Amino acid sequence: MILIRHPLVTREHEKFVELVDEVSKEYVEPIADKIDRENYYPREAIRKFGEYGILSPVLPKEYGGSNMDILGTALSIEVISRYSGSMGILTEVQGFLVAHAFYTYGTSTMREELAPKLARGELIGSFALSEPCCGSDAAAIETRAERKGGEWVINGKKMWITQGLYADVYLVFTRTGPKEARHRAITAFLVRRNNCIEASPIHVMGIRGTGTSELTFTDCVVGDDDVVGKVNEGFKIAMEALNLGRIAVASVTLGLAEAAIMEAMEWVRKRNAFDQTLTSFEWIQFQLADMLSYIETMRSIVYDSAVRFDRKYDDYYAFASIAKLVAVLLGIDVIRRAVQLTGAYGVWSNSKLNRIYRDAKLMEIGEGTNEVQRMVIYKWLSKYLG
Ligand SMILES: Cc1cc2nc3c(=O)[nH]c(=O)nc-3n(C[C@H](O)[C@H](O)[C@H](O)COP(=O)(O)OP(=O)(O)OC[C@H]3O[C@@H](n4cnc5c(N)ncnc54)[C@H](O)[C@@H]3O)c2cc1C
Incomplete structure (x- = not known):
């Protein structure tokens, strides 16, 4: 097990991470393959x-959370994802994209009643932004909410929605004015x-068991209290929710x-070739050294981004x-x-690495593709350089 040692991680974080590890070991590890x-x-x-x-x-705590900062939350998503990327993503969507959004931006009822039920896992929530027409260009969405007789009527389609199949509540983004706006x-x-x-x-190659779905809204009536x-x-x-989501997806990948490195290490230590274990070949040692160096670079940038948020x-x-x-x-x-x-x-369907490989590919797409991240970074770079 790779220890989480980092100057930004406090004793309180470490204690929380130990709990997350114990709970994940008990409730996620035994079903991780089944999920995939x-x-x-994994409703239970x-x-x-x-x-x-x-x-x-x-x-x-009184809202069903753990009084953690963004760094603590990122750490917990990292640890959960060692057992199952799907469970990491479910935690991210339910916790960051939905419960935290209702808690932060919602009405007092959403904050006081809905957010705690989501945080306690009593209700399931989805974040419904992407559509068949548009994902990267989220400002072009077409699902409409129209004002009729003092209420709002929603019509349209959402695509790729995590937990959409099982959600009790949806945070739905709609067009309430001209498309040009x-x-x-x-x-x-x-x-x-x-x-x-x-x-x-919708069946996807990785991050399976997360209830990915297409949603069709036909004349759904909601009130002003639901804004x-x-x-x-x-x-x-x-966008604010997705900023947190980006840190979380980076944590899932970490x-x-x-x-993956733990699986590889275990394998090369016991596997023999040419009358030696694989670890005795310098090329293999250098591969593992590169891999650990990349992981520690990931750790630093992920924790740094969480602390900048905090x-x-x-x-x-x-x-x-x-x-x-x-x-x-x-x-x-x-x-x-x-x-x-x-x-x-590693490519055998029975291997954990097979699942990890497929899960990781989706991290290049969800919460904004690599290209969308580059757009944000370049825009900031142009501003930064003046
Ligand atoms: C398993 C899974 C779960 C998901 N869960 C959710 C969810 O819960 N809620 C939700 O709202 N969405 C969800 N999504 C959708 C996800 O956010 C979108 O797939 C993502 O934003 C990309 O949108 P798109 O698939 O429509 O690709 P497109 O936007 O059509 O992009 C296609 C390709 O073109 C590139 N591209 C687009 N514009 C440019 C440009 N200007 N310059 C260069 N390249 C460009 C993209 O980077 C990409 O490579 C999920 C997706 C997956 C796969």
Whole structure:
């Protein structure tokens, strides 16, 4: 097991991480393969995480969280993802993208009643932004909310929505003005599960068992009380949530890379070739040295970005993108090398590395693709250089 030792990590973080590790070992490790192979949605593990306050650690204890900062939350997602990338992503979506968003931007009822139920795993929530028309260009979404007789009526489709199949509540981003107004005419709504929502499964190559779905909204009626934040100001909520999501996806990739090096190390220590163990070849040792160096670089950039968020640095958003881009590029390389070190065993459908490899690919896409991170970083660079 790779120890988390870093100057930014406190004793309180370490104690929390020990709890996350114990709970993950008990409730996630035994079902990690099943989640992947059978596309099994781990509803009970989510409930258990909620009971231990590790589903949305960033919320206060009395709201179902653990009073953790963003760094503590990132650490917990890293540790969970060593056992299962799917469980890491479920925690990220439920905790950061949904519970924390309702807690931070919602009405008093959303904050006091809904957020705690999500953090405790009593309710399941989805973050519904992407659509068949557009993912990277989120300001172009087409799902409409129209004002009719004092209420709002929502029609449209959402695509790739994590937990969409199982959600009790959806944080839905809609167009509430002309398409040309782009991000200035997007409003976020709380939509409760209802007959007006049809959820169809989408099967993906990695991060399986997360209830990925296409959602169709047909004449869903919601009220003014269901607006999250202000009318036409929903895009900011989406982007703020995604900034946290980027740190979380970087943490998932870090956890996956750590799991990969542990698998590879165990293998090369026991595997013989040419009358020697693989570890006796310098090339193999150098591969592992590179992999660990990449992992420690990932760790530094991921923790740094979390602390910038905690300390409210004004450039936190650029560092969230830098952390995601660097962690994903390095992490995928670590995982690719781990598969190589284990030869055909690494690509066997029975191997954990096979699952890790497929899970890692999706980290280049979710919460903004590598190209979208580069757009954010370049925009910041142009501003920074004046
Ligand atoms: C398993 C999974 C779960 C997901 N869960 C959710 C969820 O819970 N909620 C949600 O809202 N969304 C979710 N998504 C959607 C995800 O956020 C989008 O897939 C992502 O933002 C990319 O959008 P897209 O797939 O439409 O690709 P597109 O936007 O169509 O992009 C296609 C390609 O073009 C590139 N590209 C686009 N524009 C440019 C440009 N200007 N310059 C250079 N390259 C460009 C992209 O980087 C990408 O490589 C999920 C996706 C997956 C795979």
